[in-house]
């Protein structure tokens with residue numbers, strides 16, 4: 114037995130120094146106790162309990178109002194609008210964004226510049242301005258016409274006000290704005306794929322379009338999905354902005370209620386509970402998609418969605434730093 | 438006399454100011470194996486990529502099986518082909534890359550079956566059966582469901598060869614197919630290529646494996662600084678090179 118082991122045993126004075134036999138000792142690993150952490154955690158837990166307790170007993174919070182409106186029909190209708198708006202805006206944003214990304218990477222300088230211009234405008238102006246703009250676009254053009262520019266040839270002519278309802282304006286504003294951000298995410302994804310992949314595809318006789326669809330985009334997905342998941346969760350919350358044009362989303366209806374009842378805080382709690390529930394739900398499909406497109410890589414993400422909710426999403430890319 | 442499989446005449450290629458190919462003349466007859474040797478940066482890869490139009494030729498003519506690559510001749514004019522037409526011509530030319538370039542999101546079998554299904558319009562079930570057979574031919578029948586990341590370099594390269602063969606090409610291009618492999622894995626890949634040559638495939642092989650060139654090659658071409666320095670019988674070029682530059686290069690490689 115090495116000497117130092119004996120000497121430490123002796124100095125700790127655990128009464129084990131008598132074990133002079135050469136039989137192998139049973140060693141138990143004792144992890145370092147982080148007393149500081151334990152105390153901090155206990156303190157934080159106590160603080161949280163106190164806060165919850167005081168909220169629960171605070172009559173100004175009006176739990177009965179929260180209970181009454183949490184499952185009210187009006188709120189439910191708003192929820193449905195918020196959900197379809199989120200889904201539709203993301204579908205519009207992702208498809209248009211993919212198209213713009215492809216244009217930005219194309220060799221055609223005109224298409225290239227147009228795509229860059231789109232991103233510049235829609236990313237460079239506040240979303241709130243864009244929402245109000247679309248709601249009032251009828252003031253700019255009374256009618257929408259589809260025809261050949263600078264001629265009198267017209268294929269279609271409609272009243273702007275009849276098409277541009279608050280819901281449509283909301284969808285346009287959210288979708289076009291999202292397209293600008295999504296295009297940058299998709300572009301980064303496409304550029305992350307090794308050019309050798311396209312060369313291999315081309316050498317097999319695949320056209321550029323087929324190569325993009327079957328070879329490049331599926332691989333780009335791995336890079337695209339985590340930030341797009343964040344974008345979706347962001348979008349769900351961002352829909353609240355369309356309450357400024359009364360688009361009948363969750364937030365619009367919440368505001369309608371407290372405008373009449375003055376129960377502002379309880380109604381905001383109702384809104385927050387629903388937004389929280391929905392964002393939590395949304396992180397489930399995100400995790401699934403990440404696993405699906407992680408195929409072929411050694412490590413597929415296996416963190417639970419709940420865990421990710423609390424640890425701040427996946428590590429591939431951070432938030433897009435979107436200012437709304 | 439039949440039309441040669443590859444016929445290059447005065448092929449020039451520039452990247453900006455850098456002239457990489459300075460007038461390459463080269464002919465590969467049907468069923469022959471042509472091995473390209475030369476120091477790094479001499480333009481071997483660029484020439485190979487010109488053959489299937491991954492790079493555009495600036496000057497000169499390059500024909501595969503009698504058809505100009507990337508152009509259609511009308512009178513004295515050369516019209517550049519559309520993307521689709523170029524893609525159609527590339528079907529007949531298989532290419533194997535130094536770094537394999539397998540599709541990482543597809544299994545070995547899917548890698549092989551992808552272009553027959555998507556490009557040639559073979560039905561999925563038939564394509565999978567044929568892909569399985571091709572994997573068997575390169576000794577990887579039991580790896581069909583593995584993703585590239587689960588295969589060794591040598592196995593990946595053999596899948597890549599099977600993938601190229603799936604389009605039933607009449608010409609195969611190899612760009613240093615064994616240079617990225619651990620030494621003990623080189624043999625398996627060379628064996629597959631040897632079998633392919635024995636089956637009568639026309640091949641252009643960029644390689645530093647002089648043993649392979651001598652054994653399998655019908656001609657050996659030595660390139661340096663964008664020109665063909667010496668070409669001929671493998672024994673003659675490799676064992677008694679006429680040019681100083683060839684001698685200097687071979688003394689380093691061997």
Ligand SMILES: Nc1ncnc2c1ncn2[C@@H]1O[C@H](COP(=O)(O)OP(=O)(O)O)[C@@H](O)[C@H]1O
Pocket residue numbers: 452455457475476477478479480481482483484
């Ligand atoms: N796409 C490109 N753009 C600019 N230079 C290139 C490109 N591809 C190759 N080159 C240059 O052309 C020369 C020949 O390259 P390459 O054909 O790869 O040589 P080899 O395969 O014989 O090593 C090198 O100097 C290389 O840097």
Ligand SMILES: [Mg+2]
Pocket residue numbers: 481482483612613
């Ligand atoms: Mg090379």
